[in-house]
Amino acid sequence: MMGHMAVILDKDLKRGHDALARWxxxxxxxxxxxxxxxxGGQARLSLAPTLPRPVWAMAVRYSLFLLERRAPGPGVEVRVAPWGAVKILDGPESDPHNLTPPDVIELEPEVWLRLACGITTWAEEKDAGHISAVGERDDLSDLLPL
Structure with a gap:
């Protein structure tokens, strides 16, 4: 697969799975x-367990891998800096050549992992100003939690 950087290596899938489960x-x-x-709700929106950096990195990468498997496509880029980005969902049908760049959604690792684990909802994080999205498709709630 040229030009596509895997978000996680096959050999790391088990570690990723365990890291996400632990997180x-x-x-x-x-x-x-x-x-x-x-x-209640407010505390959940700032929740971030104290875990070693490699656990965070693996949890982010593995959860992005799951997201990519659930909704493959070039249409939306989900970025969780500094650890990964994946493209998901089909591109806009209005452009047969898909020259338009994908919509971009950027999330902090703790925001993304709270969503992936079902601790918070997309609407809660969005209302709290934790989700930065460029483009029409800025709602992944159908795909979450993973």
Whole structure:
């Protein structure tokens, strides 16, 4: 596959899976702890477990890989800096040659992972100003959580 940089290497899929599972489990624990203290929705929107950088990196890469498998296509680029970007969904049908650049959605790692794990919803993160999107298709809620 020329020109396409895999977001995660095959040999890292198991590590990625485990990293995402660990991130989600830690985040859910934090969310439950917050809920029991009556913090509720707002706390969930800033939630980020304290885990080593490589775990974050693998969790982001693996979750982007899952997203790419779920909705392949050139139409929307999802960027989670500094660890990865994938293109998903079909391009705009109005352009048969698809020369238009893809719509771009940029998310911070913790925002993306909260969405991937189902801790927060797209609407909540968007309303909180956590999602930067250029283009018409700036709503991935149909694809989340992963």
């Amino acid at each position: 989600c489990a830690d985040a859910r624990r934090l969310a439950e702890g917050d809920a029991s203290h009556g913090a």
